[in-house]
């Protein structure tokens with residue numbers, strides 16, 4: 001018997017959205033649309049694709065371990081020195097590394113919202129350290145007052161997904177400022193801004209960059225997986241106080257940001273047109289989805305991301321299953337503690353029409369009750 005850390009055996013493996021080909025094969029379907037992983041329905045920037053093709057022939061060489069050029073491009077873009085930046089193999093990796101670096105005993109505590117992004121749980125469980133889950137408020141928004149009340153002498157980290165996954169809701173600047181003033185400066189506050197590009201138009205959005213620029217105990221996380229459409233090539237970044245970035249840099253793998261991802265990200269950053277088209281289409285998509293949910297008697301939450309969470313007012317699991325059998329992959333809230341909620345990503349117009357039609361069918365049949 002090979003001994004395995006008990007904390008590892010207690011961890012739940014990540015459950016990804018079902019892949020399209022699996023659903024086609026398992027259910028014998030020809031037409032399957034996946035609205036389950038908050039990907040960019042318009043794909044990557046063509047400039048990113050061209051850049052990847054150009055460097056593909058050099059994939060026998062190790063990447064630039066410091067991601068110098070990409071960090072320079074980001075530094076100019078967000079106005080922070082490169083010492084404050086770190087790249088990750090997706091922001092998932094940075095969440096994992098932050099857990100490894102800042103949680104190092106069973107007493108150490110990580111505070112998160114509930115429900116929020118499941119990878120935060122894993123960051124605490126691996127230690128193992130204590131995971132403190134603070135329920136969202138009645139509007140499905142992070143309850144920052146309750147989160148700051150949950151802080152103890154053992155709290156090391158607080159992670160706030162802003163916008164939150166799965167709800168799409170945001171915390172506002174005034175609330176966040178009050179919260180940050182209450183949290184001891186020895187606690188690192190992570191603002192996970194995976195959906196930043198979709199939310200930044202909201203006037204009172206608390207931009208993590210501004211807090212880092214002001215030298216606060218905040219680290220921001222962003223990704224190229226969502227608005228930039230590079231989920232498959234894996235690249236994300238973090239920005240925070242130089243000593244925090246330096247610590248994470250010590251534990252990361254030397255070549256965690258691969259060479260294709262680095263050039264893709266540089267090209268994608270340059271293609272502002274692609275991002276603004278994505279954000280504009282997303283705004284229209286959210287309006288459409290909200291209308292469809294209301295039409296079937298569900299309550300959609302106000303979303304600042306590229307997906308929508310809605311309370312169906314009945315168990316979501318059978319609705320999720322019935323949609324799946326009709327070739328539409330969504331996410332059911334039953335595994336997230338909201339058994340009547342469904343999460344659906346914004347897709348292309350055609351994909352969303354299919355979703356709308358199938359949701360109407362499913363919600364009007366007794367089988368889904």
Ligand SMILES: Cc1ncc(COP(=O)(O)O)c(C=O)c1O
Pocket residue numbers: 037038089090091092093117161164165192194222223224225231235236
């Ligand atoms: C809130 C949040 N953070 C981080 C991630 C991870 O993104 P990636 O690892 O693709 O950068 C996701 C992905 O869905 C997310 O929803």
